[in-house]
């Protein structure tokens with residue numbers, strides 16, 4: 001690095017001293033903590049995003065959000081030039097930079113990165129970083145810190161894209177680098193145009209419009225609310241009512257609302273009531289709109305269990321993956337020349353499409369996927385199921401290995417990826433196929449590819465896709481729910497002194513160390529019919545997560561509780577015994 005470059009960085013970095021006594025960790029998907037502690041980290045991530053842009057000679061992205069965490073927290077995530085998460089090989093740089101104790105140390109790390117990645121900086125260089133934030137009050141000041149970080153690296157500029165959802169920013173980075181229109185209004189038009197196209201093509205397929213009452217969305221009092229409203233204006237046939245918009249009097253961001261709350265607690269979010277909302281099709285998104293789950297309040301509870309559970313029926317990421325899989329395989333079935341239609345697509349097991357060959361399709365899940373979903377996807381849809389560790393970066397990478405990769409975490413992060421060769425083939429097939437029915441199926445898949453965010457899971461495009469498939473199927477939310485019945489499950493968390501003492505196997509289903517903990521979990525699981533349980537250190541919170549499944553809700557609750565006690569005793573629990 002030239003002297004001038006260093007002087008500029010030194011001067012700017014001095015404005016953002018490291019707070020005392022804090023250790024920052026990039027975690028699964030970026031830094032998250034109390035907003036007041038973050039300016040130095042965000043400045044430094046601005047520097048890193050700029051270096052990554054200079055290194056790849058393409059734009060990168062920096063998002064200020066703490067997703068589903070409380071409003072006083074904030075965070076920063078980086079988007080790679082592909083629009084995906086930051087390349088994992090660069091994650092260690094984030095931790096090193098964020099924790100550099102003083103300016104000189106910080107400069108040394110920057111120099112190390114510049115040298116190791118062979119980065120050309122200075123006047124001749126040109127890097128670009130797109131910045132955005134969610135609705136948190138601390139966001140504006142943090143975007144300013146990020147901008148100063150980006151522009152402290154000579155030769156890079158920051159573009160402030162304003163208040164966006166996380167997936168919108170990822171989409172913009174991807175589009176920008178692909179040289180296609182990349183503004184927010186381009187995003188909305190791309191989504192709404194392809195939604196409209198899919199609705200038109202549905203008429204072409206089946207005739208009658210039998211759908212349907214409106215969808216009610218709990219927007220977590222976050223950024224998704226205004227974005228959904230905008231989408232609604234462009235797609236009038238999408239009947240939508242937004243609740244928990246974050247307006248005056250509507251409550252706090254992520255406080256008793258949103259996808260994380262609904263999925264983990266399985267209770268109604270604020271703003272939804274009995275009996276007014278019984279039977280309605282509802283969805284929850286999270287604070288930065290990259291998670292989506294659906295739910296409804298059933299007329300009555302069939303299982304008679306009166307614990308804190310079952311006040312709602314949850315259709316989580318697994319069930320979203322299942323309905324997406326059903327649609328995709330249905331269209332491929334048509335393309336493969338079978339006479340069957342979408343509704344009996346479940347007989348399709350392998351899609352061999354004339355002119356292309358076998359289309360490789362898979363659903364990618366994590367250990368959190370409900371066992372019933374995995375069985376359904378494999379046995380009824382006949383699709384391959386691949387498994388990865390928790391975290392979008394892992395699922396996304398795996399899904400890219402297929403012609404069509406549908407990936408979802410149970411918590412609602414997910415999307416459908418189309419590989420380039422196959423999407424080009426689909427484009428051609430949508431005009432060149434001889435049979436009108438085949439052209440239409442290809443057109444539908446082209447429209448799905450356009451509509452469903454290819455950069456990262458996106459609650460907005462996810463909603464559009466679910467709504468499309470429900471219309472195609474002519475299904476109510478209950479009918480969708482009845483694709484399969486979830487095995488009862490329970491998720492809990494335990495506080496321990498140091499969660500890093502728990503090391504899991506790569507698939508996260510077993511504890512490699514301390515081995516006594518796994519042995520004790522095995523013994524406990526053995527006591528429950530259909531029991532399954534695993535623990536893993538959270539990548540976003542200072543806790544150990546516990547997951548249990550069993551044949552009844554009481555058993556799942558009891559198993560989860562028993563495993564919590566084991567973690568507490570064998571992995572250094574703190575505070576009162578769970």
Ligand code: 16G
Nearest residue numbers: 028029391392393413538539540541
């Ligand atoms: C983050 C991840 C999500 C993962 C979750 C696990 C992204 C964009 N988000 O929210 O994929 O499921 O962390 O959290 O990668 P945990 O480690 O606290 O359970």
Ligand code: MG
Nearest residue numbers: 067286288290
């Ligand atoms: Mg989120």
